[in-house]
Amino acid sequence: xxxxxxxxxxxxxxxxxxxxxxxxxxxxxxxxxxxxxxxxxxxxxxxxxxxxxxxxxxxxxxxxxxxxxxxxxxxxxxxxxxxxxxxxxxxxxxxxxxxxxxxxxxxxxxxxxxxxxxxxxxxxxxxxxxxxxxxxxxxxxxxxxxxxxxxxxxxxxxxxxxxxxxxxxxxxxxxxxxxxxxxxxxxxxxxxxxxxxxxx
Numbered sequence: 457x458x459x460x461x462x463x464x465x466x467x468x469x470x471x472x473x474x475x476x477x478x479x480x481x482x483x484x485x486x487x488x489x490x491x492x493x494x495x496x497x498x499x500x501x502x503x504x505x506x507x508x509x510x511x512x513x514x515x516x517x518x519x520x521x522x523x524x525x526x527x528x529x530x531x532x533x534x535x536x537x538x539x540x541x542x543x544x545x546x547x548x549x550x551x552x553x554x555x556x557x558x559x560x561x562x563x564x565x566x567x568x569x570x571x572x573x574x575x576x577x578x579x580x581x582x583x584x585x586x587x588x589x590x591x592x593x594x595x596x597x598x599x600x601x602x603x604x605x606x607x608x609x610x611x612x613x614x615x616x617x618x619x620x621x622x623x624x625x626x627x628x629x630x631x632x633x634x635x636x637x638x639x640x641x642x643x644x645x646x647x648x649x650x651x652x653x654x655x656x
Contacts, residue, residue: 462635466636472488475498480551480552498555525584526555528555528617528618544601569583574624575628579624586618589613594608
């Protein structure tokens, strides 16, 4: 039985970017070549990465771990809502260090982990999990709009998109359509107060 179910949900790529230098900002791309490390030339690419504050409960900071944060994907709809909350005309995805902006996929930030986003040519991204807002994009916004940047973290809560890694290399371009495939399993709903295996 297949472990993933194709859905009828599709996302169209409206923006592509790459962080290639020191700092957070990404620069606009017309197309993105994906290899096993992520977008070719991406500063955050690689098969492994040093662990960061997000996973210190699992690994001491700086430990070499698998890189499941090769790409940062946000939705055009969430960017528009973040801008509205911040009272800005628009939020430029480059300020967030985004790799990709998609439109048409509802509630992108909460798609199930291990979902796939697959292009018609076969290039496939695996969703790791929801990204979390941090203060770094706020600094970039502050450079453009003094007095506004501090609003970002609250405005982006639940709207920061997802991180992803490359399962199948290929090429993505502006206008490419990605189909959502979700894990074929029920949501995890543990029963309270069940004893651990082997416990009394």
